[in-house]
Amino acid sequence: MPKPPDVVASHDAAANFAPLRPRLLRVAYRMLGSLSEAEDVVQDAYLRWHRTDRGEVRDPAGFLTRVVTRLCLDVLKSARNRRESYVGPWLPEPILTPEFEPDGDDITLTLMLALERLSPLERAAFLLHDVFGVGFDEIAATLDRDAAACRQLAARARAHVRSERPRFPVSAEQGRAIAAAFFQASRSGDLAALTSLLAGEAVFVSDGGGKRPAAINPVRGADRVARLLAGIARKVGAGASALLAVQSIDGLPGFVSCEPDGLLQTTALEIVGGRIVAIYVVRNPDKLRRLVGGAAAAGPHRSAGRP
Numbered sequence: 001m002p003k004p005p006d007v008v009a010s011h012d013a014a015a016n017f018a019p020l021r022p023r024l025l026r027v028a029y030r031m032l033g034s035l036s037e038a039e040d041v042v043q044d045a046y047l048r049w050h051r052t053d054r055g056e057v058r059d060p061a062g063f064l065t066r067v068v069t070r071l072c073l074d075v076l077k078s079a080r081n082r083r084e085s086y087v088g089p090w091l092p093e094p095i096l097t098p099e100f101e102p103d104g105d106d107i108t109l110t111l112m113l114a115l116e117r118l119s120p121l122e123r124a125a126f127l128l129h130d131v132f133g134v135g136f137d138e139i140a141a142t143l144d145r146d147a148a149a150c151r152q153l154a155a156r157a158r159a160h161v162r163s164e165r166p167r168f169p170v171s172a173e174q175g176r177a178i179a180a181a182f183f184q185a186s187r188s189g190d191l192a193a194l195t196s197l198l199a200g201e202a203v204f205v206s207d208g209g210g211k212r213p214a215a216i217n218p219v220r221g222a223d224r225v226a227r228l229l230a231g232i233a234r235k236v237g238a239g240a241s242a243l244l245a246v247q248s249i250d251g252l253p254g255f256v257s258c259e260p261d262g263l264l265q266t267t268a269l270e271i272v273g274g275r276i277v278a279i280y281v282v283r284n285p286d287k288l289r290r291l292v293g294g295a296a297a298a299g300p301h302r303s304a305g306r307p
Helices: 005-032 035-051 060-084 109-115 120-131 136-143 147-164 172-188 191-197 222-236
Strands: 198-207 242-249 252-258 264-272 275-282
Touching: 005 035, 005 060, 005 120, 035 060, 060 120, 060 136, 109 120, 109 147, 109 264, 120 136, 120 147, 136 147, 172 191, 172 222, 172 242, 172 252, 172 264, 172 275, 191 198, 191 222, 198 222, 242 264
Parallel strands: 198 275
Antiparallel strands: 242 252, 252 264, 264 275
């Protein structure tokens, strides 16, 4: 018995959409810095795709990228208002990547933070053109601007973020070694070891979202950062944290740990010349929900021992 037309249409829509979903999710995540919001946007795009007369769409990938970008621009309007009232520093929702390198699009956490300083249109033009290879004519149709204006948007964005691209990316082996050494030094409170790992201008940024203890402002300078971490280790006790995984966090060397309160935490390290110049810690449980049962499934390695 043949299937009803609506069932066939639903199957065709899903079959055409599925291969494009990973790219669309990457576009949305890079635009928003939140995987949960990105997934909502992509799902909304799918529903719109399902309602579209797909026979009239010559380029499904371009059409859906345009839909996702426009939805993200709408989300960013409200997201900016929420971030202005956010408690403490805001960091993107951490994404675990399999290797100590960006996941194919040359975007790291530090670059995503630089994107946060752009206008939504600058961010969209830069990501679509420089990262995802979309032509300016297509970007113009997406942003409802002419191609020349979109080139200017991308150029301004490029000038802002150029300095954030790593000149000498850390190797996987070196990144893993420094991340493991930092975990051990920070949890043992070894002030000398911490100081040896940090660059003089090192900065410590922690995102608790007002839901877990975190520094309300970035802490700057190797001495202050080392003393802060040593003080925390003395307060909670050596060995109180469990190392769950040493791996890339948003394209930076880092690790996932279970902290004394029983909740997860991610730590990403920006490394230049063999020294840590920035430490990005996400403690907000809302941003770590999807890590539960993921990195944790690997099993803990107590900080009292070696990673």
